[in-house]
Amino acid sequence: IQGYTVSDGLIIKTASQTHIKDSTIEALNMSGRAFNAVMRMFFSMDKSRENVMVSELLLTPEEDFRHFKGIGQTGFQEIIDKVKIYLDDENNIEMRKTTAKSDAAESPDFSGPEARGTIATKEDIADVFKNREFAILSFNEIRESLPVSISEIDLIQLLEELITKEILKSKGNGYSLQYPSFFDFSEYLGTEKNIDEHERGMRVLKARAEGKTLADIGAELGVTRERVRQLEIKAFKGFSNNGDRVFDEDKYRYLYANYDFSNDFYLNYLKMSDQTLYYLRYRYTKGSAEAICAIEDNKIAADIRQIIYQYVHKDSIFIDGVHIPLNRASIENAVIRKYCREEVSAEEFFDIYANFVNGNGLSKDQFGIDDSNKRTRLNRIAGSMHALWKQNQRLRYYDIPANDYTELLETLNLGQYNNIELSTRKFFLEYTKLMQTYDIHDEYELHNLLKKINAGAENPTLQFKRMPTLQFGKFKRDEEVKKILFSMAPVSIDDLAEVISETYGARVDTIKANWLSGIGDYYHQGVYSVDYEDMPDFHMELLKDALTEDFYYVSEVQEIYSQRIPNADRSLVSPYNLKKMGFLVGLSYAIQNHSSADAYFMSILTDQDVFDISPMQKRYSSLQSYTGVLYQLKKERSIIEYEPYKYVSIRRLEQLGVSLTQMQEYVEQLREFLPDDSFFTIKSVKNSGFKADLDSLSFPDYFYSSLIKEDEKFTSRTFGGVTIFNPKNERFNIKDFLLAKIKELGAVRVEDLRKILEEKYGISTDRFNIVQRVEDSDAFYDPNVDKIYVDFTTFLESD
Secondary structure (H helix, E strand, O other): OOOEEEEOOEEEEOOOOEEEEOOEHHHHOOOHHHHHHHHHHHHHHOOOOOOOEHHHHHHOOHHHHHHOOOOHHHHHHHHHHHHHHHHHOHHHEEEOOOOHHHHHHHOOOOOOHHHHOOOOOHHHHHHHOOOOOOOOEEHHHHHHHOOOOOOHHHHHHHHHHHHHOOOEEEEOOEEEEOOOOHHHHHHHHOOOOOHHHHHHHHHHHHHHHOOOOHHHHHHHHOOOHHHHHHHHHHHHHHHOOOOOOOOHHHHHHHHHHHEOOOHHHHHHHOOOOHHHHHHHHHHOOOOOEOHHHHHHOOOOOHHHHHHHHHHHOOOEEEEOOEEEEOOHHHHHHHHHHHHOOOOEEHHHHHHHHHHHHHHOOOOHHHHOOOOOOHHHHHHHHHOOOOEEEEOOOEEEEOOHHHOOOHHHHHHHOHHHOOOEEEEHHHHHHHOHHHHHHOOOOOHHHHHHHHHHOOHHHHOOOEEEOOOOEEEEOOOOHHHHHHHHHHHHOOEEHHHHHHHHHHHHOOOHHHHHHHOOHHHHHHEEOOEEOOOOOOOOHHHHHHHHHHOOOOEEEHHHHHHHHHHHOOOOOHHHOOHHHHHHOOOEEOOOEEEOOOOOHHHHHHHHHHOOOEEEOHHHHHHHOOOHHHHHHHHHHHHHOOEEEEEOOEEEEHHHHHHOOOOHHHHHHHHHHHHHHOOOOOOEOHHHHHHOOOOOHHHHHOOOHHHHHHHHHOOOOOEEEEEOOEEEEEOOOOOOOHHHHHHHHHHHHOEEEHHHHHHHHHHHHOOOOOHHHHHHHHOOOOOEEEOOOOEEEOOHHHHHHOO
16 A cells, blocks of 8 residues: 555655554454454564554565465455555544645754754765665664754655655665666666667577577577677676666675575575576676575575575474474484383384374375384484483483583493403492483493493493493403302302302393303202312412402412412412412402401591592402492592592591581582572582682582582582582483573573683583584574574574
């Protein structure tokens, strides 16, 4: 509807300067179908709005209505008719103006032009747009950019005159310069040039724009292919004024010259004409930047960026805030993430997957799983970094890239093992709290996780055998079982199998079925027994004099025996003979001067006030008794880790005036200080103002973290060498922590987030580590500006 403009909440009829009050579209009394279509159209562009105004209908380009599905020609015509009725209704008129002069008299909206004796002109308005090609300026932006002040009505009149003269055009809520189309301008030049030459040039350009070859055009004109090329160059240069003139097609210049979009995008998404695309190809060199980078480029109009987004993600589906590429692997990962949080069988997964494909209208031929490809898909799922695969073809969603596995690998210390076969069940049972921290449900999940995080790098001899077996180097099973038998005989099959199970982790029934065949000769009437050979007394005395330490591995005793008694039979260093020498004998070690292995390890872990545990870890960490005592002392806070592998005893702390009660009070004070749902590190709570009496110790933050880690009311994870805590005592991973920070910020550049982690939390990490951990989540990462948004909607709504 021409002849109207909008300003300051009023609809103004340009010719008569009549002011018409604005209103919501309910006042138009449209049919339910038209009304609902309009509401859907505007709400699709801005979900936060509460209503739609009549003025907005006037300012919306016709093509927007026609392109919106659901309005149609009939609906569009009804909108026009109802708006016209509203504008002509006398009841909606607030004020009539008859002349610009009276308007000037009644509107004291001047800030000095009458004092200077100047008024704004059409030329002043045109100057506002200089060097701002294709910029859309609002009414107020134009008014504020003028060199002199002007009344609202005067400016409206000038703008209308410029629109009438096709110097400006109204676009949405603003105005922009109007440029001629290249082809229209070329036709116009025909009135000033040689008609024959002009018509031939236009004929060539139009034919080329339609996709015709030089040879085809030459045949039509009766000239050679080379002559057509010459005509094309001459015509194009002549019509474009040596490349300096600006045409309407140049509004796409920045997009075309900077980004690498296909013809499909320009023709089918931007709805560009063949002629416009031809013009761009001929006049500009196509850009090389990836299309996805244009989504966040603010030099490109927002409506075009929306179209670009649709184009970039045309081969994906949008599920739960995440774009899923349309390929089987990505869809499988999405189904696992959404529907397999609890353990399911492979067949159950395939049923869930099939329902997902059907429910989202995906092609069964392209994405379905059947007998022809099921084995291939099973192998891919078993290797997925978003699932833990386990015995009997069962799986569970597990976001492997989201975690930091430093603590897990350091604790398991796989590098220490050599020539041994272990079940991951051994680790699962020995490190129950660690398994809870990493949300590992059984030995099969641990086996699969270690394989997928490349734990083999910790020990080049490690081989991942059939679940849940790990083999380090060459394992001589029968010999090792015989050693255990010799250390225990006489012994029942049940007791022997139980000890072997504790040593290597395999289940007792597995031991009985597969491990005992090599010692059948020692089995008689339900008991395994051994006829030991006595070590000569002289040998025993020499060996005992040489064994001055409290702890030895049996292999070490054998080596000492060989050194003291050359050519001696090392097999005489048996549990039987070691016991005769007064040693307490374990499966692989011998201890003297202590009542038990636990007593020995308790002694070495508590006899110093300040000590480095690293040598002990290297020597004893494979022994269950050692790890059990260490965990007990830490839990009781008899020893506290103040730096990695460095401990201080409670005895020394008490000498400094610090008691167990004070340490527990520190934890309770911290709990009272914290919000219930706030992740924290020791550095972050200090930055937030938390203070306690224990701070006077000036111990490293690691010390205070150790106090909290032993409190069962907190859960924790290690990231970048720093312990992160969750006061809600809920399992979490590093991704959960990062997403909580991004949610708090709404959107954040990756480098800024890295600095926040370092400055507020004390966590040192790199940008790649951050981006990798938030992948496959509701967060949206824009690589163009290296920025993470809390979700896709926030990204779309960003400036």
